[in-house]
Amino acid sequence: MWTVEEHLEDILSTVRPLEPIELRLLDAQGCVLVEDVTVPVPLPPFDNSSMDGYAVRVADVTGASEEFPAVLDVVGDVAAGQEPGLRVGPGQAARIMTGAPLPPGAEAVVPVEWTDGGLGAGPATGMRARSQAPEGASGQVRVFRPAEAGAHVRRAGSDMKAGDRALTAGTVLGPAQLSLLASVGRATARVRPRPRVVVLSTGSELVPPGEPLKPGQIHDSNSFALTAAAREAGAIAYRVGAVADDAETLRTSVDDQLVRADLLVTSGGVSVGAYDVVKEALSGPAPAGGDNGGRGDDGDDGDEEAVAPGVEFRRVAMQPGKPQGFGLIGPDHTPVLTLPGNPVSSFVSFEIFVRPVIRALMGLPEDQLHRPRVRAVLAADEALSSPRGRRQFLRGRAEGDRVTPVGGPGSHLIGALAQANALIVVPEDVTSVEPGADVEVVLLG
Amino acid sequence: MWTVEEHLEDILSTVRPLEPIELRLLDAQGCVLVEDVTVPVPLPPFDNSSMDGYAVRVADVTGASEEFPAVLDVVGDVAAGQEPGLRVGPGQAARIMTGAPLPPGAEAVVPVEWTDGGLGAGPATGMRARSQAPEGASGQVRVFRPAEAGAHVRRAGSDMKAGDRALTAGTVLGPAQLSLLASVGRATARVRPRPRVVVLSTGSELVPPGEPLKPGQIHDSNSFALTAAAREAGAIAYRVGAVADDAETLRTSVDDQLVRADLLVTSGGVSVGAYDVVKEALSGPAPAGGDNGGRGDDGDDGDEEAVAPGVEFRRVAMQPGKPQGFGLIGPDHTPVLTLPGNPVSSFVSFEIFVRPVIRALMGLPEDQLHRPRVRAVLAADEALSSPRGRRQFLRGRAEGDRVTPVGGPGSHLIGALAQANALIVVPEDVTSVEPGADVEVVLLG
Numbered sequence: 001m002w003t004v005e006e007h008l009e010d011i012l013s014t015v016r017p018l019e020p021i022e023l024r025l026l027d028a029q030g031c032v033l034v035e036d037v038t039v040p041v042p043l044p045p046f047d048n049s050s051m052d053g054y055a056v057r058v059a060d061v062t063g064a065s066e067e068f069p070a071v072l073d074v075v076g077d078v079a080a081g082q083e084p085g086l087r088v089g090p091g092q093a094a095r096i097m098t099g100a101p102l103p104p105g106a107e108a109v110v111p112v113e114w115t116d117g118g119l120g121a122g123p124a125t126g127m128r129a130r131s132q133a134p135e136g137a138s139g140q141v142r143v144f145r146p147a148e149a150g151a152h153v154r155r156a157g158s159d160m161k162a163g164d165r166a167l168t169a170g171t172v173l174g175p176a177q178l179s180l181l182a183s184v185g186r187a188t189a190r191v192r193p194r195p196r197v198v199v200l201s202t203g204s205e206l207v208p209p210g211e212p213l214k215p216g217q218i219h220d221s222n223s224f225a226l227t228a229a230a231r232e233a234g235a236i237a238y239r240v241g242a243v244a245d246d247a248e249t250l251r252t253s254v255d256d257q258l259v260r261a262d263l264l265v266t267s268g269g270v271s272v273g274a275y276d277v278v279k280e281a282l283s284g285p286a287p288a289g290g291d292n293g294g295r296g297d298d299g300d301d302g303d304e305e306a307v308a309p310g311v312e313f314r315r316v317a318m319q320p321g322k323p324q325g326f327g328l329i330g331p332d333h334t335p336v337l338t339l340p341g342n343p344v345s346s347f348v349s350f351e352i353f354v355r356p357v358i359r360a361l362m363g364l365p366e367d368q369l370h371r372p373r374v375r376a377v378l379a380a381d382e383a384l385s386s387p388r389g390r391r392q393f394l395r396g397r398a399e400g401d402r403v404t405p406v407g408g409p410g411s412h413l414i415g416a417l418a419q420a421n422a423l424i425v426v427p428e429d430v431t432s433v434e435p436g437a438d439v440e441v442v443l444l445g
Numbered sequence: 446m447w448t449v450e451e452h453l454e455d456i457l458s459t460v461r462p463l464e465p466i467e468l469r470l471l472d473a474q475g476c477v478l479v480e481d482v483t484v485p486v487p488l489p490p491f492d493n494s495s496m497d498g499y500a501v502r503v504a505d506v507t508g509a510s511e512e513f514p515a516v517l518d519v520v521g522d523v524a525a526g527q528e529p530g531l532r533v534g535p536g537q538a539a540r541i542m543t544g545a546p547l548p549p550g551a552e553a554v555v556p557v558e559w560t561d562g563g564l565g566a567g568p569a570t571g572m573r574a575r576s577q578a579p580e581g582a583s584g585q586v587r588v589f590r591p592a593e594a595g596a597h598v599r600r601a602g603s604d605m606k607a608g609d610r611a612l613t614a615g616t617v618l619g620p621a622q623l624s625l626l627a628s629v630g631r632a633t634a635r636v637r638p639r640p641r642v643v644v645l646s647t648g649s650e651l652v653p654p655g656e657p658l659k660p661g662q663i664h665d666s667n668s669f670a671l672t673a674a675a676r677e678a679g680a681i682a683y684r685v686g687a688v689a690d691d692a693e694t695l696r697t698s699v700d701d702q703l704v705r706a707d708l709l710v711t712s713g714g715v716s717v718g719a720y721d722v723v724k725e726a727l728s729g730p731a732p733a734g735g736d737n738g739g740r741g742d743d744g745d746d747g748d749e750e751a752v753a754p755g756v757e758f759r760r761v762a763m764q765p766g767k768p769q770g771f772g773l774i775g776p777d778h779t780p781v782l783t784l785p786g787n788p789v790s791s792f793v794s795f796e797i798f799v800r801p802v803i804r805a806l807m808g809l810p811e812d813q814l815h816r817p818r819v820r821a822v823l824a825a826d827e828a829l830s831s832p833r834g835r836r837q838f839l840r841g842r843a844e845g846d847r848v849t850p851v852g853g854p855g856s857h858l859i860g861a862l863a864q865a866n867a868l869i870v871v872p873e874d875v876t877s878v879e880p881g882a883d884v885e886v887v888l889l890g
Binding site: 025026029039041043044045046050052077079080081082083084095097098099100101112113125126127128129130131132133136137154158159160164166167174175176177178179180181182183184185186187188203204205206208209210211213214215216217218219220221222224225226227228229231232239244245247271272273274275276279280341342343347410411412413414415416417418420444445 | 470471474484486488489490491495497522524525526527528529540542543544545546557558570571572573574575576577578581582599603604605609611612619620621622623624625626627628629630631632633648649650651653654655656658659660661662663664665666667669670671672673674676677684689690692716717718719720721724725786787788792855856857858859860862863865890
């Protein structure tokens, strides 16, 4: 019997983060950056206006007021994206737009609301569109307030300087980090890719939803739950339909799928029965693989053979989820986690073992591998009982600092599982938990 | 000047959740169910074994012990997915696998570990694979412990009964809910789809990342940030490259994109300058649309014309993010939100206005539209200042119950934005916040 920690530790110490690749920015969303990114040119690259207004010389607007405005000649427009083709001399102003470069000669920007906008009246509320009123780029403007040097000017490098470190290796790329990468000119980022997880359920009793049931049959649900959960954890997940309890069929399916798998997850067929196909098919020599799809490193053959392939099946001291398996198979030594087939067992096993593996493959740090855990007060009508020597994961509904069990401990209770948002953890040495007790809770989603 | 609440309320009271469609289960992940789903047949559909073991009659194993085992004739195997072709008579047992239907005549299951597994020795640890050892399905088995009626049997309907409500309308479909839908035989679910959000940035100064900058140019970052943020909020997001500050070009781009948009989000061109192209292009009559791509309802023409199209541009009492616009455009009255162009302004505007709209389009309930807000202690060296009459959203880093400002209030500071995980909210009537003060914080991601 392995403890939960021993099994998890064995898996996490074996799997390695995926090799980094260069991805386009939006394909890298949610991925972990593996390089430090430095700023190649100052951000912003040039002094520019932070307002729509007029670029002026400080001396020309000193002491300006509504009563005694400074009257300046407008020598033209500076729009964003233009290299200014003009110079602001004494007694002159250039109309300037937010983000446009400060033209030579100018020292400050006065917002259009501090001027008459060239209309000869009181303070303007804005400019008319250039396409409708081209005359706004010429004539005279009355400025009603003074401006200090640098007023409403964003200096080159005021956001970041060339050589600054924009992002450090290990950063998870969300919207703001992608924005920064784009800002410094990066179209791609070097990241660990999302793992490709192939999900395969086994069981001759399984029929795809939407098809009628014959006697003895049920609908395959695990492959849907596990695929969705793998995606939610950050993976690119592929669902393979349920495979019948035949070792040769399963071996062929696994062989076929390995080419697109960074991780293989199976459900069912791992217990002590006479038809436990996963155990039968994967305990033996690993799938031959044959054509490795061009992904293996042929020069590594010697090393590959040094690692014994195949899956080791174990009993883990937990409920549900006792029968587990882990190993490396195929030419790329793809990690495989074989989960038990009861719906609740496979769901709990995913949360406790598979989710951390997916996140470790992504290169996420230790503190982001697992679901958050909190303490809560058990809100229940009667004591919970739990088998000695097994860590029990009961389904619960956490609200505030309380958690209420939903459904019983039966590992076939899918209805209750769909009402749960948490797992209540009962330690190995506890056999009964009274209402009102303080319990550990794993928060799902 | 509109308040933040007035602008948001105007938008949310105008947009309607998207029309429901039938989606395959894994395509419906994260979507809101719009129908109550009832259980058509009991779950499980038949009495079945919860263990690998032997199906027996209670009377035959009464009083059984290791010293005085019950010795039964094994009449065959019942595997999962099979309709049992056998009957368990007095003095008989059938080998049975987890999930297999309880055969006629049997009343309980004894786990294989409570028997000799047919090997004539002590308690077995499991069964040998049928394919390797077919003799296990015959011969005799010694049973070492009694079993009550129904032991290790999951009764038909013990999870859910026919007619039970499996899920109610309004449920968000995560892994467990998809599992339940699959279990009750549903291959599809009726949900509101994820909104298709088209993101379009404007500005003649914008160059795609990866391309060199000429004088006066910067890299487009908003379209990446907004596209990534829209996805994170739940949308299917399409990034359109930056459009130059030309009204006709923008109108054409918008016309082209409307066919695939449930929501259009623009950045830039909404302030008081002479080149504010979004204002110029979208204030006037809405884009003609012409070919509506087959998505419009032609019979609705009269009604469509009753709603005045076009975007209303507003000043909202916030910093950053003062210039905002909202309206419905095109033949389908597609909602459009026009955000200011400064990177921090567009980012904050997205969080405060666009994210709730995306989630409202998905049909999520009111309490799931917005980011979580908490109170935190301001950890800062000096007081924060904020303009009177404007709600300020400063970037901060929240850790535990403390929040530290990162970067200054400048809306071009992308470097600091990438370090933030929270927005610090300074109310309209507050102009200064002392270190140690209790502040409202919006938690991002």
